[in-house]
Amino acid sequence: MGRALSVLIALLVGVGVVPVAHAQDPVRAVGDWSMAPQSRDTDGDGFVDGDGGVPRARPLGSEPARRFVGAGNRIAQPSERLINGNQSWYLNPRGFTVRLDACDSRGSEYQWRIYRGDKQIDRTRWRALKPKVCTRTVRLPEGDYRFKLEVRRGVDTEFRWIDARVKDYLFVVMGDSYASGEGNPRNVQAWINDPDRPFAPYYDDTSCNRSVRSGPAQAALALERSSDKSSVTVIDVSCSGATVNAGILGPQRSAGQATSQIQQLRQVIGDRAVDIVVFSIGGNDIGFTSILSTCALSLDCPLARATTPPLNRFDNVQQGVQTLTSRLPDSYARIAGCLGGPTCVLSDGAAIAPVRLAEGARVLPLTYPDITRSAVGQPCTYFTLSRSSFSWARDTILVPQAANPYRFTTLGGSTRDLSTGAGTLNGQILATAALGWNPVAGIWGASGDSDTGHGVCAGSNAWVFGITTLTGPFSSGSFHPNPAGQEMAARQIARKLGVD
Numbered sequence: 001m002g003r004a005l006s007v008l009i010a011l012l013v014g015v016g017v018v019p020v021a022h023a024q025d026p027v028r029a030v031g032d033w034s035m036a037p038q039s040r041d042t043d044g045d046g047f048v049d050g051d052g053g054v055p056r057a058r059p060l061g062s063e064p065a066r067r068f069v070g071a072g073n074r075i076a077q078p079s080e081r082l083i084n085g086n087q088s089w090y091l092n093p094r095g096f097t098v099r100l101d102a103c104d105s106r107g108s109e110y111q112w113r114i115y116r117g118d119k120q121i122d123r124t125r126w127r128a129l130k131p132k133v134c135t136r137t138v139r140l141p142e143g144d145y146r147f148k149l150e151v152r153r154g155v156d157t158e159f160r161w162i163d164a165r166v167k168d169y170l171f172v173v174m175g176d177s178y179a180s181g182e183g184n185p186r187n188v189q190a191w192i193n194d195p196d197r198p199f200a201p202y203y204d205d206t207s208c209n210r211s212v213r214s215g216p217a218q219a220a221l222a223l224e225r226s227s228d229k230s231s232v233t234v235i236d237v238s239c240s241g242a243t244v245n246a247g248i249l250g251p252q253r254s255a256g257q258a259t260s261q262i263q264q265l266r267q268v269i270g271d272r273a274v275d276i277v278v279f280s281i282g283g284n285d286i287g288f289t290s291i292l293s294t295c296a297l298s299l300d301c302p303l304a305r306a307t308t309p310p311l312n313r314f315d316n317v318q319q320g321v322q323t324l325t326s327r328l329p330d331s332y333a334r335i336a337g338c339l340g341g342p343t344c345v346l347s348d349g350a351a352i353a354p355v356r357l358a359e360g361a362r363v364l365p366l367t368y369p370d371i372t373r374s375a376v377g378q379p380c381t382y383f384t385l386s387r388s389s390f391s392w393a394r395d396t397i398l399v400p401q402a403a404n405p406y407r408f409t410t411l412g413g414s415t416r417d418l419s420t421g422a423g424t425l426n427g428q429i430l431a432t433a434a435l436g437w438n439p440v441a442g443i444w445g446a447s448g449d450s451d452t453g454h455g456v457c458a459g460s461n462a463w464v465f466g467i468t469t470l471t472g473p474f475s476s477g478s479f480h481p482n483p484a485g486q487e488m489a490a491r492q493i494a495r496k497l498g499v500d
Helices: 002-014 190-191 214-224 263-267 288-295 317-326 328-338 389-400 425-435 442-448 485-495
Strands: 032-035 096-102 109-116 121-122 135-140 143-153 156-176 231-238 274-280 357-365 407-409 414-419
Touching: 032 156, 032 214, 096 156, 109 135, 121 156, 156 214, 190 263, 190 485, 214 231, 214 274, 214 485, 231 263, 288 317, 288 389, 288 414, 288 442, 317 328, 328 425, 357 485, 389 442, 442 485
Parallel strands: 156 231, 156 274, 274 357
Antiparallel strands: 032 096, 096 135, 109 121, 109 143, 143 156, 407 414
16 A cells, blocks of 8 residues: 555656655845835825824814814824924934835844944844744934844855935924915815815914925925935924014914924924925015005005005005015025024024034025916906006016016006015025025926916916905915915925925
8 A cells, every 4th residue: 555655656746746845945135124204194195194183073074073082192193183283203312213124035034233333233133034024123313324134044044234324304394374384274175175164174283274285294295205215204383474573583472372483493303403494484574464455455556555564664565565575685694594504593682592404404495476367377356456466466576586667557547667676575585595595486487487377366277265265264275375386386395305
């Protein structure tokens, strides 16, 4: 019986029915590494999810639940607001989570050794090399490392060296409503779908109308996604309504802010160096809201006396805008002193330590978009805002270079030459290149230099809201970039950072 079975097996092997045992694959060490994201998009909707709590029900509906859940549990939930309303993820003094991957290796066991220079600073224990346990995580500060992967089976061992630079980009957002995402709460699509329903905007920070749907926050997520060998931590201290003195360099008490944005930033990051600063400032300094309210009541807007601060201190709107525009260079220079400069002087005269900038840091002031033109590129008319008012605003405030003088035609048909010797808002922003900054000119260029207009009257081509509501918590979204406008701004910022 046994002899017959042996003969049968031999015959089956000969015809290939029973496989012949082969030698095991040689030991092979194949490793890779990556960083855990600090800006997390858990549901893939294109917006950062934090750990600051999420409405218990209907977070993206017209009226989200008022009760928030999940804050501080170290789990980023879909549509969860920023930590403390300003931070994408936690800054750990021990460093950042690095994932070590040995899954393509061949062997029985593996371990990792971590070197900084010639010194071994850490190692993982030997572990069975199996698909479910072929990765390890370690926490490392920023810097250059060498990772040594060792794989063995019995007495056979192979190792592989991997050079790595652990880098977290500290991405700071500051400034006014055009940086904060005003008009774009997380649930804005519910309002767009049905603007007649009751609507309660869900912002990441309600006092400042701060949202991760802003152009800067979307650009930060694009940078995060561009490489798994780095991470991006967002610190957003921008606030709707901010000016240089009541916002960036001083407390914005109208929004409940007891300290300046510079001080708020320092409180979060301590002495850590910043890699990227994106901010929008200047629009409120020259009277954005004052211009709108006056132009809504006067067909000869630049010649009218403003009805609200800060322009009501001047004889007419044009004089006020030009006077305040002339002060912007000094204001921007004061901000520069607080961003890596030698001294930082706040609006109350107090001197504090400047925010440190990392080597190669980028400071990106945003130009303001063109909100004045129709889809065919002609000046808008919008409710009581006249074509001449929109033309004047575009040609003396928004274009980088204004004609001087600017010839304004009144409702009665007469002409007045208006001085633009102080330059324009966007012109002064672009001039900050002299401070070593990198102005994002593309926001103006994409909206203002194109044949197609994207202003408040441009219909489906609009990149800005008109009047959202006359009263209530969403009325402040009026005349601010809509979701398409925020996406455009995000693309322009990302391009400045080398991300397409």
